[in-house]
Amino acid sequence: TSVPVLTTFMVISVLASAGLPGLNGFVGEFLILLGSFKSTVIDSPILVAFATSGVILAAMYLLHMLYRTFFGELTHEANVQMPDLNAREFVLMAPLIVLMFVLGFFPNPFLRQTAPTTEFLLETVEEKRAAVEVQAADDPVTADDSSKVPVAPPETEEVSVDVPEIAP
Secondary structure: OOOHHHHHHHHHHHHHHHOOOOOHHHHHHHHHHHHHHHOOOOOOHHHHHHHHHHHHHHHHHHHHHHHHHHHOOOOOHHHOOOOOOOHHHHHHHHHHHHHHHHHHHOOHHHHHHHHHHHHHHHHHHHHHHHHHHHHHHHOHHHHHOOOOOOOOOOOOOOOOOOOOOOOO
């Protein structure tokens, strides 16, 4: 390839997007899939397996795009003399690449920052879910006939959620 630095940066970015362990994309994908498998809301492992196949398809698409863009045949003559990254572009891109590795190997400092908000949201969702289940159990129509689709609770009042501020 005539642009080795750009190609290297792009390969790392694509692998991060595909969820390669050691890069930032892996942490997010792993936590989402792990949470889906452990979830009590998503009762079907088939749905989770279907979602997992989406990760595989995305990786295939990204690698195909990478091959065609940087390692495939040149289709436009103007791209033959394409310059590599200049110093300014390198200085802008290098910290992003470093951050991809830092987030991949050391995600905990970043995850700790989001933990209070995540726990608050989880508690709020669980409370609302429990309230809907109690209301559905009290409703004689949905409690006695399991073949009917459960009815959504009637809208009574607007719900507002106070999200706590997180200290830096």
